[in-house]
Amino acid sequence: MTHIQMTLPDGSIKELPAGSTPLEVAESIGPRLAHDAVAAVVDGVTIDLNVPLERDATISILTPRDERGHEVLLHSTAHLMAHAVKTLFPQAKLAIGPALEERFYYDIELEEPVTPELLEKIEAEMKRLSDADYRVERRVLSQPEAAQLFKGRGEDYKVEIISEISAGDTISAYSQGDFIDLCRGPHVTSTGRIKYFKLLSTSSAYWRGDERNNVLQRIYGTAWGSRKELNTYLHRQEEAKKRDHRKLGRDLDLFSFHAIAPAHPFFHPKGTIIYNELVEFMRSLYFKYGYDEVITPQIFGVELWKKSGHWEHYREHMYIIADDEDPERWKGVKPMNCPGHTLIYSAKHRSYRELPLRLADFGRLHRFEKSGVLSGLTRVRSFSQDDAHIFCTPEQIGAEIQSLFAMVQEVYAVFGFEDVEVKLSTRPEKSMGDPESWDKAEVILSDTLTQSGINFQVEAGEGAFYGPKIDYFIRDALNRRWQLTTIQLDFSLPERFGLTYIDDHSQEQRPVMIHRALLGSLERFIGVYLEHTAGDFPLWLAPVQAIVLPVSEKRLEYAGQVKKALRSRRIRAEVDQRDEKIGAKIRQSELGKIPVMLIVGEKEEQSNTVSVRRRHQGDLGAVALTELIESLSEEIDNRTRSNTQ
RNA sequence: GCCUACAUAGCUCAGACGGUAGAGCACUUCCUUGGUAAGGAAGAGGUCACCGGUUCAAAUCCGGUUGUAGGCUCCA
Missing domain, CATH: 3.30.980.10 (Threonyl-trna Synthetase; Chain A, domain 2)
Known part of the structure; x- marks a missing residue:
């Protein structure tokens, strides 16, 4: 009887009679494995457990845990x-x-x-x-x-x-x-x-x-x-389900929707604080990474959209303002910032010395999405992005991409995103521009990814018609995947708008555009981040950062002083003035996911201190007010992540 | 946009058979002045999503519209 040698994943070899099945291999290893086995991988091919094995091979037994x-x-x-x-x-x-x-x-x-x-x-x-x-x-x-x-x-x-x-x-x-x-x-x-x-x-x-x-x-x-x-x-x-951002948004009074404007979110005061803090965070990075922020129009004559290609490719997603008198004077509400930015670029002659030119824009975008795809904040019709367009020479692409990776890393570190997937999408069948510059761009992107040690998958043919792109995905509470960051090269728009710069030989050249958004849409980001954190925002993002809880109404005045001291250092503090017992006030603040609770009673008032209770940490004892303000300010300035993430 | 389901108070939900609406929490007022996750009492709050039909009578039955949810397709 002939025998075959089966090499196991750990390198050891099992010898069995030819014609044995993977199930028998599993049995020879152990009864538990045989019991759990569902299939086997033999020489890289997944097969049934009852297929006779006739020759030497590597084998691994699959269980539902793989x-x-x-x-x-x-x-x-x-x-x-x-x-x-x-x-x-x-x-x-x-x-x-x-x-x-x-x-x-x-x-x-x-x-x-x-x-x-x-x-x-x-x-x-x-x-x-x-x-x-x-x-x-x-x-x-x-x-x-x-x-x-x-x-x-x-x-x-x-x-x-x-x-x-x-x-x-x-x-x-x-x-x-x-x-x-x-x-x-x-x-x-x-x-x-x-x-x-x-x-x-x-x-x-x-x-x-x-x-x-x-x-x-x-x-x-x-x-x-x-x-x-x-x-x-x-x-x-x-x-x-409990951390569904739609539920949290309502419970925490962050945003709402109204049937009169479907998929156009209303940000309440607390939601607006989060929104603005995100914008400020990105602005701080723009300063560091050499971006210039711009403000551009909301509505453009359709001529622009015809020129940019949106009229042809994107019209069904656009809000159009019709003019009955004159069809030439129709207007389109912007679904993207890029065409507007090309107009700033071409507002004057550009020298190679000005490049890369990085124009950032938090402008509000409107896209008419089909009713069936709408969902909370993650899919809306009105939103803004931490959007920017980089105009650069072809030679500068690599360095720009590298700098973007560094920026992305900095952003994700602040929010604590770890389970990130990166995809490189390459030239689709219908594409603009010559294949050579596509190939070159794709090589630059994949080389830069590799050099930066980023694991990525190639999605062949999934690029935009105007250029290849790199997308980052993270998952929400329901394990649904959402794209946040996108980095897209564009050879088409500079062409369509006739953008040029003068190089060091006084020759006119065509710049390349890079479209990029790191958080993506702020609306979607807030939705995804709410689910990621279950509403437990880090101190710097929390709408109410500290709440002062007077033990009795006799301490209302001191509570007011504490609040004022905190607010003078731009710490978002409130006082719970309700006629309730301290336990009820604490409960309310915990449910409101307020990170810092400051209990003040007679002891605290006399010593000019506050008793600190941090969410997820409990009672931390009395601290001098001045000392507390310093430590909170530092935590806010550093954008420290909360300890539950 | 298409398919399926759903829509009652700010929130979570009760309201067989058609007879014209209820609870808890939240809110307001009063009592209570309290030490680390709910003190007590009273009160106010709803054109039952909207439009139409059937019926003596519709939150309830039928049709349509809008919105929402989960999918399909698309996408930040």
């Missing part, structure tokens, strides 16, 4: 759900059912509306199918076989998918009991392996995401390797 293993479990659970739906509604037609991060969905054509009650019923059926512990079996089919099989089962969507698979590719199907689904796999070996799952929500989706196609019902669910992990996930989702 990302790839979890994906297999999720995918198998999607099949289990489809199986349950088909059992309950044999006429249902299956579309696609992939795994997401931590979740899966299946799109199904189903007459029945999927109510919460039906969701429970499907879940119960899934439990039953899991308990029945059907073997999951893989079959390889030829294209005609596959087409015939699924046509016979009325699975029109599957038939369509099969017709598009190229002839040479392997077509496989997985069956469990009387259920069969077209699938590449791999899958768990039996339905009994899927135990800890929950259906989460329903929505609708179009076949292939195209609104001209049939509407399908989409059912979302999740699955995990243990009860504990499932519960942890569900608990995390519950917690995430």
Whole structure:
């Protein structure tokens, strides 16, 4: 009998008879692993546990704790759900059912509306199918076989998918009991392996995401390797709801919306403080990094938008002011600052000595977003960005990008963003400018990223039509990904607006533009940061930084003096003047997420001190008022992060 | 924009069968003058999102509109 050698991830080698399966490899390692295993990676390819191994290879056993293993479990659970739906509604037609991060969905054509009650019923059926512990079996089919099989089962969507698979590719199907689904796999070996799952929500989706196609019902669910992990996930989702920025914004009195102006936020006094502090922070960096701030118009004649290309490419997102008398005099409200900045650039002749010219603008932008995409502060129609455009020579691009990375790092350090993803998007099919300068620019961007030690993914063909770009993404409380920072090279706009500078040989040259925003939209940033911190802002951003809590009304006057002393040093202090006991005032301040509480009673008044209570730290004892002011000022000036982040 | 669901007091939510609205918190006033997460009492507050229809009678049934939520597509 021949033997094969399987190399494990730790470098050790297991020798087994040829034809052994990955499951047997797992068993030879340990019963726990064999029990948890969902699939295996053999020589880099993910395969089922019951595939016979015929030759030497490297192998690693996947469990739901690995990302790839979890994906297999999720995918198998999607099949289990489809199986349950088909059992309950044999006429249902299956579309696609992939795994997401931590979740899966299946799109199904189903007459029945999927109510919460039906969701429970499907879940119960899934439990039953899991308990029945059907073997999951893989079959390889030829294209005609596959087409015939699924046509016979009325699975029109599957038939369509099969017709598009190229002839040479392997077509496989997985069956469990009387259920069969077209699938590449791999899958768990039996339905009994899927135990800890929950259906989460329903929505609708179009076949292939195209609104001209049939509407399908989409059912979302999740699955995990243990009860504990499932519960942890569900608990995390519950917690995430509590830090939804829309709820926090209302509870903390930061902003609101009104039906009369959908998706145009109203910033209340407290929200406005946060907004302005962010702007001041960016201004301090602009000073350091050599930016000049400008103020530009809100409304421009459409000529400008025709010239910039927005009329052609972006008109459906623009607010247009029509003039019935004269169509030539239509106006467009700006959705972006860039065209306005080119007008400042070309207001005079520019020398190479002036470059790079960095123009920053907090101007308000309006974009008509489709009603269905709006969401709280993260997707609005009126917003402003920490926007700037850098006009520079082609040779200066590298240095500018480098300086931007340093700036981004400085910004993210202040806010404590660690889970950041960076993407480099390259030339799309439809692009402006010559391919050579694109290639050059892409090389500059990727080299600079590498030199700066930044991990990034390349998104081929995802660049803007006018140039390649680098985007930074962070995640909100619900693990949704949001783009904050964007750095975009632009060869097109300088061309369209005929921008020039005179080089050191008295020759006219074309500058390059870099569009960049670090926080992105301030509105979105506030939304994301609220969720990131659960509303626990660092002292420098907190709308009320300190609240004075008099123990009784007899101390109101002293409380007023303390407030005045703090405010004279620009510390945002208030007094809780309500006729309440100290416990109630503390509770109120804690719920309002005020970072510093200053309790003043008879003792404090006599010694000119305050008793400090910091959120998340509790009672810190009495401190001299002057001393407190110094330490708070320092914390604010340094923009220290709060200790809970 | 499309699909599905939802819309009752500032907030969170009750209001089978159609008979014309209720709680807790918040708010106001009074009592209480208190030491590190809720002291007590009283009061005020709603054209039940909007428009129309059915009905003797609509928060409740039907249609439309608007907004919101979760998706699809798009994006800062």
